[in-house]
Amino acid sequence: MPGIVIVGAQWGDEGKGKVTDLLAEQADLVIRFQGGNNAGHTIIRDGETFKFHLIPSGILYPGKICAVGNGVVIDPAVMTGEIEELRHRGIDVSGLRVSANAHLIMPYHVKLDTAGELKLGSLEIGTTRRGIGPCYADKASRLGIRLQDLLDAKILRKKIRAAMEPKQQMLRPFAKDPELDLHTMVETYLTYGHRLEPHIADTARLCWEALDADHTVLFEGAQGTLLDLDHGTYPFVTSSNPISGAATIGAGVGPGDIDEVWGIAKAYATRVGAGPFPTELADDLGDLLRERGGEMGTTTGRPRRCGWLDLVALRYAVRLNTMTALAVTKLDVLSGLDPLRVCVRYRHPEGAVFDEFPYHQSILHTAEPEYEELPGFEGDIGECRREQDLPSEARNYLAFLSDHLGIPVRLVGVGPGRDQVIWMGEEAPRLRAAA
Numbered sequence: 001m002p003g004i005v006i007v008g009a010q011w012g013d014e015g016k017g018k019v020t021d022l023l024a025e026q027a028d029l030v031i032r033f034q035g036g037n038n039a040g041h042t043i044i045r046d047g048e049t050f051k052f053h054l055i056p057s058g059i060l061y062p063g064k065i066c067a068v069g070n071g072v073v074i075d076p077a078v079m080t081g082e083i084e085e086l087r088h089r090g091i092d093v094s095g096l097r098v099s100a101n102a103h104l105i106m107p108y109h110v111k112l113d114t115a116g117e118l119k120l121g122s123l124e125i126g127t128t129r130r131g132i133g134p135c136y137a138d139k140a141s142r143l144g145i146r147l148q149d150l151l152d153a154k155i156l157r158k159k160i161r162a163a164m165e166p167k168q169q170m171l172r173p174f175a176k177d178p179e180l181d182l183h184t185m186v187e188t189y190l191t192y193g194h195r196l197e198p199h200i201a202d203t204a205r206l207c208w209e210a211l212d213a214d215h216t217v218l219f220e221g222a223q224g225t226l227l228d229l230d231h232g233t234y235p236f237v238t239s240s241n242p243i244s245g246a247a248t249i250g251a252g253v254g255p256g257d258i259d260e261v262w263g264i265a266k267a268y269a270t271r272v273g274a275g276p277f278p279t280e281l282a283d284d285l286g287d288l289l290r291e292r293g294g295e296m297g298t299t300t301g302r303p304r305r306c307g308w309l310d311l312v313a314l315r316y317a318v319r320l321n322t323m324t325a326l327a328v329t330k331l332d333v334l335s336g337l338d339p340l341r342v343c344v345r346y347r348h349p350e351g352a353v354f355d356e357f358p359y360h361q362s363i364l365h366t367a368e369p370e371y372e373e374l375p376g377f378e379g380d381i382g383e384c385r386r387e388q389d390l391p392s393e394a395r396n397y398l399a400f401l402s403d404h405l406g407i408p409v410r411l412v413g414v415g416p417g418r419d420q421v422i423w424m425g426e427e428a429p430r431l432r433a434a435a
């Protein structure tokens with residue numbers, strides 16, 4: 001089954017990095033298809049910690065092709081920094097390929113992101129302030145700067161000037177900022193171009209060649225379904241499409257190239273930034289989940305909002321992504337909590353009941369979760385490696401999710417370590433990573 005998409009099933013930070021890392025071991029090519037350095041994941045390998053924001057974590061496997069697709073927005077300072085750091089630590093980065101068509105985050109995008117948030121005041125989105133939104137906006141306005149533009153100084157200068165022209169008014173407060181000086185920017189970005197040139201490639205073609213040869217390609221999503229620009233909780237979303245369908249656009253393949261869609265969900269729910277979150281626990285229990293789950297943002301260090309698992313939202317994510325399998329992460333965090341609550345429907349204060357995720361934003365803002373209670377489990381499950389090692393209540397919890405969602409739970413995370421996972425079921429998974 002060569003084409004496998006990995007998507008976040010909630011609001012991001014579900015632990016996609018670890019699952020991608022496990023599946024990547026048997027893949028031939030890993031490609032990111034959207035987002036930018038607003039994402040972040042931590043991989044613990046042989047006791048060493050690696051933090052990535054742009055480069056797919058598959059880079060840790062020698063000889064694997066790791067690509068950054070056309071749908072990703074790249075801050076070249078971040079990317080060259082990650083390459084340098086990996087080299088410094090003795091990791092071979094020769095397998096890194098970056099799409100020539102990927103758009104670049106420019107210094108003015110970062111400034112505009114912050115300025116835009118400040119202007120919104122109490123209505124702010126809570127962005128990561130990495131310039132993601134303004135960069136995608138320029139892409140849609142056809143004022144974007146692409147990686148390939150770094151290879152031609154004349155074109156680069158012309159395009160930067162044209163892109164900055166309509167932004168003069170908003171950029172006025174930064175008029176004296178040396179980063180925004182046209183000459184400095186062109187020189188700096190040309191330098192990035194020289195450093196990235198060996199990695200620039202036609203990444204869509206790399207995908208076609210791999211798929212046509214029946215090799216396994218992993219399409220690695222960032223953020224999560226409910227942060228999707230079209231289908232998430234707009235406007236409290238990111239500016240790209242983290243859902244599975246976007247893998248086709250952001251990598252350059254067709255829908256027929258996708259064979260499996262793995263959704264990654266935590267055993268509970270978290271969200272960073274503003275926006276509706278019906279199952280949020282703004283109490284001691286929420287604090288406990290945050291503390292136990294280490295729920296602080298990898299990118300911005302912000303504390304994450306925590307709550308019970310929301311099956312209404314998860315069912316929506318299953319359908320929207322045509323998910324074929326679910327990986328449930330951080331099950332260990334729920335140990336000792338009794339009962340475990342899962343939201344199975346929403347109720348509007350005026351009485352209406354919603355079994356399906358409501359399309360109307362106002363309803364979502366006021367929706368009250370209705371919970372089903374399941375018996376909790378106790379003890380340290382971090383050493384469990386087979387389904388039958390888990391306490392029966394933990395297995396019941398997973399079975400309840402699987403029944404409710406109508407898809408199998410294939411992988412369960414029971415601790416932060418790479419080996420702290422359980423491959424579910426009797427049948428060996430098609431893609432089994434070595435423990």
Ligand code: IMP
Binds near residue numbers: 222227236238272273
């Ligand atoms: P932006 O992507 O920086 O524009 O931020 C838009 C929204 O998406 C904010 O609520 C961010 O907190 C959220 N967001 C962006 N990237 C991530 C991520 O990787 N994990 C979780 N939330 C994210």
